[in-house]
Amino acid sequence: MSALPRSLPDAHPSATLAEFASTLQFDDIPAAVVRRAEDLLLDTLGSILAGAGSRAVQTIGRYASTMGPAQGPAEVLIDRRGTTPLFAAMVNAAAAHVVEQDDVHNGSVFHPAAVVFPPALAVAQALGASGRDLLTASVAGYEVGIRAGEYLGRSHYKIFHTTGTVGTLAAAVTVGRLLGLDPARMLHALGSAGTQAAGLWEFLRDAADSKQLHTAKAAADGLTAAYLAQDGFTGAQRILEGKQGMAAGMSTDADPSRLTDRLGERWALAETSFKFHASCRHTHPAADALLALMRDHGLKADDLAEVDAQVHQGAIDVLGPVVNPTTVHQSKFSMGTVLALIAREGRAGLAEFDAALHDAEVARLRERVRMSFDAEVDEAYPQRWIGKVSVRTTDGRILSARVDEPKGDPGNTLSRGEIEDKAMRLGTYAGAATEAEMRALIDQVWRLAELPRVGRLLPT
């Protein structure tokens, strides 16, 4: 380590981020943020296991088997193989995002969990790091990644998949912290990560598999950057803000003040939202309002004669065209289907959607749902996602309900019980884990901060 300076020559934003990530200590992080990181980790593990059945994920898994070692200390959760951290991170990250149940940070339009936790877990397992180290490293990855996403801004997101590009930085920081990189080496890791950052939205037009490649590669490339930096490999010092850096090449509205915004005081990790329902986010406010209404009035699905979801224009634009969904994916964009499931099942999760597609009763309930434009809801959007529904019951009552923040947003977050419940359903959804295995995994995550050494999460 002697060849590189221990202290950084100056405090440009990339260097400030590197120093923050390198020196962050577990005890610096507020307890509530640590708890939240545990929540997000468990939520991500559920998402990974739920992605086990995806063709795209399995393809990346087979590629990892073809090119990577057949054994190693890092766990590929979808098939429980052990391999090197590179390949475990790659496959788990591919799986984490595919069922679209992982977290989102609204301001950066970035999904941190999918690219932070897979490399964190893989490297922690390989190093035998403590649970606190894993959590500290993950928080560092969130804080740097979210700020980089905010910095690159909306112009970046128009063409580039922020979770792929910024995800590479977040993964590098996470792994770099686990490897104990000093600030100078952490800055080299950022440089090597940023110069690998990639991911274009063009695949959306063809519904191609690239989204899974983007999370897989962000995790893998960030990990590569950190391991190389540990071994003395150098990178650009100003990869974010330099004249030929990320913003210069991939953004026209980069705001440098966002890069280091209240580092160590503002905890961006706590601003992320959980996805509670397995449907398009535009359906969530109305779903939550209907759930509240039915609970408050003790209603059953059969009691509903008519449901009016009062929504913002964006919801009408996106969901309006979906009248008779013909695929499971489409049904997640059908307000009628979502509210039918809420009414009958009390939830709209992955399993409920799979079962609903050809269910005649769901179809009947769907017919009773309509959307109407609501000026208050529309005006508040997108700062606040207000949910409002009105219901006419079969016995002629007119009832209404509202929620001011959809379930899963920071002001209306999930309880530990709800997070466990979601993780249990996701983990068992594709048969990748049993209920007993999920129970043990949940216990492990809740005890993580006391764990001296992170080991396997699932039995072989």
Place this chain on the structure above:
Amino acid sequence: MSALPRSLPDAHPSATLAEFASTLQFDDIPAAVVRRAEDLLLDTLGSILAGAGSRAVQTIGRYASTMGPAQGPAEVLIDRRGTTPLFAAMVNAAAAHVVEQDDVHNGSVFHPAAVVFPPALAVAQALGASGRDLLTASVAGYEVGIRAGEYLGRSHYKIFHTTGTVGTLAAAVTVGRLLGLDPARMLHALGSAGTQAAGLWEFLRDAADSKQLHTAKAAADGLTAAYLAQDGFTGAQRILEGKQGMAAGMSTDADPSRLTDRLGERWALAETSFKFHASCRHTHPAADALLALMRDHGLKADDLAEVDAQVHQGAIDVLGPVVNPTTVHQSKFSMGTVLALIAREGRAGLAEFDAALHDAEVARLRERVRMSFDAEVDEAYPQRWIGKVSVRTTDGRILSARVDEPKGDPGNTLSRGEIEDKAMRLGTYAGAATEAEMRALIDQVWRLAELPRVGRLLPT
């Protein structure tokens, strides 16, 4: 293969490139182009071996050992380990570009050899492909990569390292052809490659190691894209020209007509230049002119009292500041050192530069060299790189010479003897191969088109 269409829906440029690459046959390629591909392959193998001593390359090699399998059919040339093609391609590509002796295509400012031949060799070894398959695949990679570089244009090159970005496409096409991808799957491979394409020039400011990471990752990521496509993984159909594709995100002057320019008629591979001297390209025309002058007049170094290199303004801008070079790298940008080596050694190769730094006679000769602006040379640049020198001999004669195209450019290319000589010097430079091993390797390359099965190039 049944899930994907065999024929492409339409002929947008990306699809045309994919179809060309997928269907190119050995017999379609003119014999002179095949010979040239063999020349370039040998030249690249020399460059890879010469890079064996580089710290950055060795770091990537250690990373490959840490994360990849300890055995496999693909040969890491710098240390002769066998591993999977992913890691062999990665390390060999890292090594190929580091001594800056690999080829360049002027119009696309792209170094194809470094990102085409390492994955070609690794995958051919893994598959037991024939020499003709390796050559055909490499030609496909050159043709697609060079056109993509021309398409993305100068605006792209200002921020992005074209050899990294476009190199990912070239590597994907090369590997895709070896894997026998049909046009539809080749197009998916292009999509998955383009969405991974990365590489920023920001590292130059810090003289960081990223250049080696860029070639390593281009080769590795392109290979990944092709293997995934073989297994049914889908990618964007218009990754180059789409509304959220590479040009949309990374170029402002993309010229679509370049993408498919005379495919199958114009052979862009034959337009590449070999680097003959191991110095900055701006020194090459004058070096060639001095070499010709000394040969024609039977001069020795001691006969030179004064040397005037008549150059274009760009050469004065870049080389002018280098008066007393203090590092080997800097001496390659010193016109005085280059011409001193030409005068005394008849060449300016890697070994000559290493030995010259503290050589008093080289320093004395260097003092006798000056540069002067020449209007004719300047006007012809950059279309033509004319070399002109005037010499005053110790016995008072004034002599002059010129070359109209520097050695290595397509119109003044290297003979097979010169290519062998360069490869021999590069291959043995860092001790990565013996002369006898290089002799056998050279023979193998010249017999490649008759080889039914590509095996190891060096003994274990």
